[in-house]
Amino acid sequence: MAIVTSRMGSIADNGSGGYYGYRASKVAVNMIGKSLARDLEGRGVAVALLHPGMVATETTGGQGIEPAQAARGLIDRIDQLTLETTGRFWHAEGYELPW
16 A cells, blocks of 8 residues: 655654644654554555655646656555555655654
8 A cells, every 4th residue: 555645744854844734734644654554564465655756736836856757756666565664654766754
């Protein structure tokens, strides 16, 4: 199972503040994903929490990476998901993000 979230849901990686509602919603998504990973592990279901990167959309004013590039990164992370890596928070580029 893959859950698309945001790096802005990281408490340890918050160096800029602001965006309280958005950050809080992503922290909640991350907590749900982490709990799902624990609950589903015994059934053989792995869960990944994935940050696609800053994607060029209307919301970002067109700044960031192209959606197709973000999607490729997410697919790569999903392809590498195992029960040993379940419940972790990943950047689409392949490195683990802090909670």
